[in-house]
Amino acid sequence: MRRIGVFCCWCGSNIAGVLDLDLVLQEAGKLPGVVHAEYYKYFCSQPGQDMIEEAIRDNELDGVVIAACSPGMHEGTFRKAAERAGMNRFQLEIVNVREQCSWVHQLDKEAATEKAIRLIAAMVEKTKQNEPLTPGTAPVVQRALVIGAGISGMQAALDIADGGREVVLVEKEPSIGGHMAQLSETFPTLDCSQCIMTPRMVEVAQHENIRLMTYSNVEEVTGSVGNFHVKIRTKAAYVDRDTCTGCGLCIEKCPAKAPSEFSRGLETRKAIYVNSPQAVPNQPVIDAEHCMYLTDGKCGVCKKVCEIGAIDYEQTDRMEEIDVGAIVVATGYDLYEQENFPEFGGGEIPDVIDGLQFERLNSASGPTQGRILRPSDGEEPKQIVFIQCCGSRDPENGVAYCSRICCMYTGKQAMLYKHKVHDGQAYVFYMDIRAGGKGYEEFIQRGIEETNTIYFRGRVSRLYRENGKVMVSGVDTLSGETIEIPADMVVLATAILPSRGAAEVADKLNIPTSDSGFFAEAHVKLRPVETQRRGIFLAGCGQAPKDIPDSVAQAGCAASKALGLLASRTLTTEAQVAVVDEERCAACGMCVTACPYGSRTLDEERNVAEVDESLCEGCGACVAACLNKACELKNLTSRQISTMLGEL
Amino acid sequence: MKTYYYPGCTLPDKARDFDTSARACCELLGLELEEMERWVCCGSAFKLDHKNIMQHLAPIRNLAEVHKEGGRLMTLCVFCYNSLKRANYAFLAEPDKHEVINDFIESDYDGKVPVVHLLEMLKDEVGFEALAEKVKRPLGGLRVAPFYGCLLLRPQEEIGFEDPENPTVMEKLFEALGAEVVSYPHRLECCGSYLSLKDRDHTTSMVTRVLESAVEAGANAIVTSCPMCNFNFEFFGGELVARDTIHTFYFTELLALALGADRKLCGLEQHETDVDRLIDEALAAPATAAAGSETAGSGTSGARASGDQAPDARNG
Ligand SMILES: Cc1cc2nc3c(=O)[nH]c(=O)nc-3n(C[C@H](O)[C@H](O)[C@H](O)COP(=O)(O)OP(=O)(O)OC[C@H]3O[C@@H](n4cnc5c(N)ncnc54)[C@H](O)[C@@H]3O)c2cc1C
Numbered sequence: 023m024r025r026i027g028v029f030c031c032w033c034g035s036n037i038a039g040v041l042d043l044d045l046v047l048q049e050a051g052k053l054p055g056v057v058h059a060e061y062y063k064y065f066c067s068q069p070g071q072d073m074i075e076e077a078i079r080d081n082e083l084d085g086v087v088i089a090a091c092s093p094g095m096h097e098g099t100f101r102k103a104a105e106r107a108g109m110n111r112f113q114l115e116i117v118n119v120r121e122q123c124s125w126v127h128q129l130d131k132e133a134a135t136e137k138a139i140r141l142i143a144a145m146v147e148k149t150k151q152n153e154p155l156t157p158g159t160a161p162v163v164q165r166a167l168v169i170g171a172g173i174s175g176m177q178a179a180l181d182i183a184d185g186g187r188e189v190v191l192v193e194k195e196p197s198i199g200g201h202m203a204q205l206s207e208t209f210p211t212l213d214c215s216q217c218i219m220t221p222r223m224v225e226v227a228q229h230e231n232i233r234l235m236t237y238s239n240v241e242e243v244t245g246s247v248g249n250f251h252v253k254i255r256t257k258a259a260y261v262d263r264d265t266c267t268g269c270g271l272c273i274e275k276c277p278a279k280a281p282s283e284f285s286r287g288l289e290t291r292k293a294i295y296v297n298s299p300q301a302v303p304n305q306p307v308i309d310a311e312h313c314m315y316l317t318d319g320k321c322g323v324c325k326k327v328c329e330i331g332a333i334d335y336e337q338t339d340r341m342e343e344i345d346v347g348a349i350v351v352a353t354g355y356d357l358y359e360q361e362n363f364p365e366f367g368g369g370e371i372p373d374v375i376d377g378l379q380f381e382r383l384n385s386a387s388g389p390t391q392g393r394i395l396r397p398s399d400g401e402e403p404k405q406i407v408f409i410q411c412c413g414s415r416d417p418e419n420g421v422a423y424c425s426r427i428c429c430m431y432t433g434k435q436a437m438l439y440k441h442k443v444h445d446g447q448a449y450v451f452y453m454d455i456r457a458g459g460k461g462y463e464e465f466i467q468r469g470i471e472e473t474n475t476i477y478f479r480g481r482v483s484r485l486y487r488e489n490g491k492v493m494v495s496g497v498d499t500l501s502g503e504t505i506e507i508p509a510d511m512v513v514l515a516t517a518i519l520p521s522r523g524a525a526e527v528a529d530k531l532n533i534p535t536s537d538s539g540f541f542a543e544a545h546v547k548l549r550p551v552e553t554q555r556r557g558i559f560l561a562g563c564g565q566a567p568k569d570i571p572d573s574v575a576q577a578g579c580a581a582s583k584a585l586g587l588l589a590s591r592t593l594t595t596e597a598q599v600a601v602v603d604e605e606r607c608a609a610c611g612m613c614v615t616a617c618p619y620g621s622r623t624l625d626e627e628r629n630v631a632e633v634d635e636s637l638c639e640g641c642g643a644c645v646a647a648c649l650n651k652a653c654e655l656k657n658l659t660s661r662q663i664s665t666m667l668g669e670l
Numbered sequence: 671m672k673t674y675y676y677p678g679c680t681l682p683d684k685a686r687d688f689d690t691s692a693r694a695c696c697e698l699l700g701l702e703l704e705e706m707e708r709w710v711c712c713g714s715a716f717k718l719d720h721k722n723i724m725q726h727l728a729p730i731r732n733l734a735e736v737h738k739e740g741g742r743l744m745t746l747c748v749f750c751y752n753s754l755k756r757a758n759y760a761f762l763a764e765p766d767k768h769e770v771i772n773d774f775i776e777s778d779y780d781g782k783v784p785v786v787h788l789l790e791m792l793k794d795e796v797g798f799e800a801l802a803e804k805v806k807r808p809l810g811g812l813r814v815a816p817f818y819g820c821l822l823l824r825p826q827e828e829i830g831f832e833d834p835e836n837p838t839v840m841e842k843l844f845e846a847l848g849a850e851v852v853s854y855p856h857r858l859e860c861c862g863s864y865l866s867l868k869d870r871d872h873t874t875s876m877v878t879r880v881l882e883s884a885v886e887a888g889a890n891a892i893v894t895s896c897p898m899c900n901f902n903f904e905f906f907g908g909e910l911v912a913r914d915t916i917h918t919f920y921f922t923e924l925l926a927l928a929l930g931a932d933r934k935l936c937g938l939e940q941h942e943t944d945v946d947r948l949i950d951e952a953l954a955a956p957a958t959a960a961a962g963s964e965t966a967g968s969g970t971s972g973a974r975a976s977g978d979q980a981p982d983a984r985n986g
Contacts, residue, residue, distance in 0.1 A: 364835035486855030488883070493855065 024150045027058040027083040028142060029074060031065040031090035033120055038063075040124035042135045046089070049139045053146050057081055066096050071103040078107035085113045085149040089142050091120040110154035112597060112657055117145045144669035148662045155656055157597035160636045162248040163347040164188065164591070166584045169240055169527065172200020173219070173570055174562025174577040175352035176226050181581030182350075183231035187588045190344055191226065192254055193236045194523075197301035198223055200354050204284060206384035206392070208570060209434040210465040216300055216387070223302040237307055241341070243530050246620075246637045247557030248347045248593050258337040259307035260316070261294070266305040266332040268296075272324035273306055280312040282389075285382045288375075288397060289389035294324050298387050308333075348557050348584040351541060352577065353527055355563035358413040358420060358517040366412070366485045366514060372398040373492050374485055374512045377428065380435050384442070394442050396511045399490075403510030406439055407494045408432045408450045409482050413517035415453060421517050423538055426567040428515035429456045433466045433475070435513060440473035448475045449507060451482050451496050459571070478505060485512055518567035532620045533558055540566050551580040554618055556639070559583050598656050599638035600645065604630045606652035613644035613653055672741035673786075675703040676732060678712050678750040685747070685897040687937025691922040692746050692788060694935035698926070699796055699804065703744065708735055712750040713757065715864075723767050727775065729757035733785070734777035742784040744791065746922070748821040748896040752829070755785040759828045787822070788922070789895060790831055793839050798846040806930030808848025811955030812948075814924070815852045815889035815916075816840030817880065819861055819899045834858070840893060840921060847928040849952075854887035856880045861899040866906060877906040885916050890948060893921050904942040917943045927953070 028050040032038035043061050051059040058081045062070050065088065077083065086109070088100050093116040101111035119138045127134035164187055168179045171193035179191045191198075202208075203223075205215035226232055235256060242253040278293035285291075293312040296304050314321035315335060325333040357376055360369035367374050373396045375383075386392040396403045410432050413420025429452065436448040455477070457463045469475050482496035491508040498505050520539040528535045533553040534542045541560050544552040551559050559580040562573040587593070600613075600621075609629045613622045621637030622644055624630075631653075645653045651660065681689035696703050713728040732754060736743045745751045761768070762781040772778055792801065823834035832839055835858070844851045859880050862873035881903065884892050894900050903911070903918040910916050918941070926936040927949065938945055 364833065368836065484858075488855055 024055045024085050025057045025081060025083050026053075026055045026085040026087060026146055026149055027074075027077050027081060028053075028056055028060075028146065029065055029077075029086065029088045029090075030059075030061040030119075030142075031070070031088065032061060032063045033091060033124075034063065037090070037120050037124045040128055040131050040134050041119065041138050042131065045135055046138055046142070050089075050142050050146075053143055055085075055150055056146060058083060065090060066099055071099070074100065074103050075107040078104060078109055084109065085115075085146075085152065087115050087117060087142060087145045087149055089117040089119045089138065092116075092118045092122075110156075112155040113149065113152050115145050115149045115152070117141045140670050144666040147665045147669050148658075151659070151662045151665070152657045155597040158595040158635050159592045160246075160248050160595055162588060162591055162593050163250075163345045164588055165190065165344075165346045166348045166350065166588065167192065167240075167250070167252055167344070167346040168350045168352060170194075170200065170352040170354055170521075170562070170564065171198035171226070171234070171236070172352060172354045172562060172573075173202040173222075174354065174564075174573040175200070175350070176222055177574050177577035178350045178352055178559075178561050178581045178584070179226060179232050180222070180229065181578050182584055182588075183229045185581070185585040185588075187231065187585060189232045190252075190254075190346065191232055191234050192238050192240055193234070194239050195297070196237045196259070196295075196307045197297050197303060198226060198234070198236060199302070201378065202570060203298065203300070204286075204378055204385070205381045206386075206388075207434070207438060209430045210459070210461045212434070212438075214386075216385075220300050220302075223300075227302050234303070235342075236303060240527070240530060243349070243532075245345070246634060247555070247587070248636070250346050250349060250557065252344050252346055252349075254342050254344060256340045256342070257307075258310070258339050259305075260310070260313070260333065260335055260337050261306055261308060262332045262334055262337075263303065263305040263307075265330055266328075267330065268304040268306075270296075270306075271327050271329075272333065275323050275327050277321065277323065278312050278314050280309060285389050286376070286379045288379055288382055300387065305332075348559065348587045349531065350559045350561055350577075350580045350584055351527065351531065351533070351553075351564055352561040352580075353521045353524055353564040355518045355567060356521050358519055360514065360516065362420070363412060363514070363516075365483065366409075366512075367487075367492075371485060371487055371492060371512075372396075373403075373510065374514065376514050376516050377431055377435070380513045384435070384438055392442075394439055401510065402443055402446075404443065404446050405507060405509045406436075406443075406446060406448050407482075407492075407507055407509040407512045408436055408448065408515065409494075409512065410450065410452045410515045411481075412514040414515075421519070421538060423567075424456060425515075425518040426456070427518065427569045429454075430459070430462055430465070430569065432513075432515050433457070433469045436475040437469040437473050440475070448473070449494075449509075450475060450477045451480060451494075452477060453479070453481070459569070480505070518563065520564060524564060531555065531558055534618065538566075540564065551576060551583055555620070556637075557587060595636045596638055596640050598640040598658070599635045600633045600640065600642075601654055601656055602631050602633060603652045603654065604628075606650045607631050608650055608652070610649065612647040612649060616643040616647035618643060671784075672739065673701070673703050673744045674736050674739065674741050675705045676709055676712070676736075676743050676745045676750060676754070677705065678709075678745060678747045680747055680749075680897045684940075685900065685920070687923055687940050688746055688897065688900075688920040689937075690935055691920060691926040691931070691937035694926040694931040695788070695922050695929060698929040698931055699792075699801075701791060701796070706732070706735060706743075712745075712747075713753045714749055716753045716756045723760055723764050723771065726757040726760055727771065729754045730761055730771060730779060731775050731777075733758060733761075733781075733783045734772075734775055734779035736783045737777070737779050742786060744786050744788060746788055746895070746920075748787070748819065749898065751785065751787045752821040756825075756828050758783065758785060787831070787895070789822070789839050789843070792843060792925075798842050801843070802846040802848075805847055805928050807928055807953050808956075809844070809924060809928050809952055810848055811952035812844075812849040812891050812924070813852050813889045814844045814849045815854055815884035815887065815892045816844065816857055816921075817861070817884075817892050817894045817899060817903075818858050819894060819896045820863070822895055840895075843921065843925070844893070847925065849891075849924070850888075852884065852887045852889040854883045854889065856883040861896075861902045862906065863898055863902070866902050870906070873902060874906045874908060877902050878908055878910070881907050881910045881916055885910060889916060891917050891919055891924070893919050893924065895921055911943055914943045914948070917941065917945050917948055919945070 104114040168191045179189045238256040245251045276292040276294045279290040281287045282291040284297040294308045310316045382388040414425040457466045478498040480497040480499040494507040536542045561577040561580040607630045621634045717725040862876040866873040923937040
């Protein structure tokens with residue numbers, strides 16, 4: 023016979039003000055198996071906890087039911103107290119008689135008391151069937167993987183490395199920096215992006231704890247928190263990037279050209295190339311699609327001019343397997359492409375560009391050396407129109423969400439334009455101005471006052487070419503006037519999308535994405551950098567559109583979570599996990615599909631489903647999915663549930 | 671499936687040219703048509719009060735008529751096309767009202783009669799390559815500006831014919847007929863529509879804007895599939911029309927001509943401008959893109975050319 027103790031908390035007057043606790047105690051004391059029942063004003067207080075410990079010892083209790091607030095509040099507190107008294111922590115259960123009873127039934131005290139009594143009876147029955155559980159432990163590999171080396175990934179890598187743990191930083195492009203490296207000057211302070219970024223990039227490349235793998239992709243991730251096995255493919259660069267000195271002679275002599283991705287097609291690059299003069303690493307790669315030697319076998323100029331013989335046309339992709347304990351995903355964003363806007367010319371009008379193209383035009387290392395000249399004829403645009411929300415907040419033609427950074431960068435770009443073209447006029451079409459950051463509203467106002475940017479609240483219906491101009495027809499919804507502007511250049515603030523390939527990354531890591539395609543956090547408010555899978559964290563625009571300050575802050579947060587995990591050599595795993603009754607299991611695989619944590623697999627040889635206890639979070643999805651009732655959750659078995667229901 | 675022709679109120683009267691020429695085209699292309707025996711008003715402009723299906727009874731009555739015979743409905747006037755097609759869509763969206771409506775109009779209509787426009791048939795059933803081969807009189811001297819107006823393509827989810835922001839059907843049609851197709855920015859603009867009844871000045875400025883832009887791009891003909899656009903262009907086109915700078919046609923008039931129809935059957939009678947001279951000149955000139963020999967590919971001829979050049983440039 024079990025010996026159960028029941029403890030009713032008053033929670034000041036929160037519970038005691040509604041429930042008749044004398045009656046509750048009286049009834050609880052009559053329940054079979056209950057050998058002790060008492061109440062107290064605040065069991066969560068130190069004297070309260072002492073009372074519980076004492077009662078466990080004095081009455082030799084082997085199970086405890088606490089009727090109090092939500093287990094989310096104090097389950098941990100009480101379980102620790104039970105442990106101190108020598109009881110297995112999983113023999114203590116909480117009945118929520120506050121949020122789920124006294125608070126919601128304040129007007130009917132009698133019924134509330136009745137409900138509390140039944141809830142306690144049900145929990146006593148459940149507790150009687152509880153088994154003592156011991157959480158498992160697993161070793162933690164003292165190394166982290168960071169995917170994506172934009173500012174977010176770089177920051178996360180640096181913070182983890184500074185915290186004394188090894189980091190493998192994987193970037194798919196030949197060099198690091200992501201989109202921030204493409205920017206000219208940055209809001210809200212207008213500091214030059216390259217100036218603040220280059221030192222960081224160098225630090226990443228030189229940090230003794232960081233291993234940088236550029237031109238690489240994560241191919242496969244298996245294992246679980248503390249011990250992920252990662253396969254990484256490094257693409258053939260056709261250049262031995264370890265011996266290459268980055269002198270750049272090969273680039274100079276290469277005769278083949280291709281549109282530059284870094285400049286978003288505003289200029290060409292060579293087939294052997296680095297993104298920009300500040301690229302880190304600055305060793306080039308050969309783009310096999312455009313290289314004349316690799317396509318036709320003709321040319322070979324780069325090999326001829328390279329004095330140290332770093333060019334290697336025979337190079338192939340390299341695969342490597344690395345174990346890591348934690349993963350930070352920082353794969354960033356891409357822009358919604360112009361071809362999605364047929365009403366704006368669908369990308370066919372040369373003087374209609376997107377925000378990143380404008381950044382390149384304004385950048386000293388860009389195609390025009392920082393002079394703002396329109397692509398069609400190289401003239402300086404005297405009238406420039408910025409259109410915000412191109413695809414954002416437009417569920418029918420684009421995405422439903424607000425891309426969050428466009429109001430700010432458009433304000434910035436209009437300002438920077440005026441700094442360079444003093445006799446020019448900038449116009450902005452907007453839906454709402456969302457300048458919610460520190461110093462942001464002031465920044466927008468400064469743009470309006472100092473550079474006389476004219477803002478129209480309204481949409482643009484069409485852009486077309488006429489007499490060498492880009493005609494902008496729109497509406498100012500505040501005055502009700504239709505507006506026609508013969509513009510020299512138009513800049514579209516196109517929506518921010520999850521980076522191309524984000525879905526595959528989510529697939530490989532087995533982490534969920536939200537409706538919008540961005541990676542989903544475990545809890546929007548309380549666990550914003552964690553994912554559903556333990557040990558995998560999020561940073562930067564891959565989680566949602568955000569600016570540099572927020573990206574950096576989130577990266578630091580993800581890094582500290584990763585460091586927290588790597589701080590211990592072993593980790594405790596969830597104890598209340600799923601178990602399989604192998605007699606009943608038909609190996610149908612329903613549990614494998616149902617499991618959001620990838621903890622269920624089929625043992626094809628023995629023809630049964632298995633649980634990887636280190637991955638299982640005890641959510642119960644597999645239990646619900648199992649057609650044969652072969653799957654149970656420890657300490658929440660179907661027998662326990664039905665006895666509980668019987669008591670209600 | 672048998673095709674029933676629904677002329678609507680305007681084609682037998684103000685837009686006879688459209689009707690005559692379309693019949694001639696279908697005949698020459700072997701598209702069998704039968705005019706509906708009984709038809710009523712199409713409802714004209716589609717009522718925006720979606721909620722009240724009772725307002726769509728007129729178009730549904732027409733569809734029910736075709737349903738009885740078991741066929742599909744073809745129409746030319748874009749008002750009819752838009753109204754009939756959208757009424758079908760609205761009808762299908764409210765299955766619980768079918769019984770009331772059917773009781774009232776004494777029918778068993780199920781919402782399944784396809785509504786097609788002749789342009790759709792040309793595109794999907796005849797095909798522009800095959801059409802090019804049937805051309806007898808290539809329209810060499812014509813510089814055609816296609817004008818789409820508002821009702822042929824919108825709203826996309828209900829009409830579902832072509833991308834309303836970037837349609838190409840008329841461009842491809844006239845390329846196949848050997849005419850020079852003019853690209854100009856205002857082909858998707860509003861012609862003023864019924865505003866012409868109330869505000870002549872405004873209509874004039876809207877029409878002038880379209881016509882000027884077409885003329886600037888080199889057009890001598892603007893082509894529509896809508897009696898309203900046609901009317902507005904001819905009556906509010908001001909000097910451009912008075913001086914015969916640009917002429918307005920239904921696409922079927924020029925199609926019939928190119929297919930070699932008897933000139934009397936090509937419409938060409940109700941025009942405000944002197945179209946005869948233009949037509950004579952056009953037919954005398956050599957075809958622009960040799961009709962019949964070359965396929966009418968996608969997009970403008972300019973885009974095709976640059977696409978072809980790219981590999982050459984790399985090899986050279
Ligand atoms: C036009 C424009 C102007 C802006 N101006 C400003 C400004 O003035 N101030 C400001 O604060 N913010 C500005 N921003 C926002 C800023 O660009 C972002 O906040 C910042 O770049 C986010 O960094 P990130 O590292 O999260 O993403 P990204 O910069 O996108 O970096 C992601 C990195 O991950 C890599 N990657 C992607 N997928 C994979 C994969 N599968 N495997 C490996 N690597 C991968 C990418 O190649 C890239 O290097 C601007 C944005 C735009 C569009």
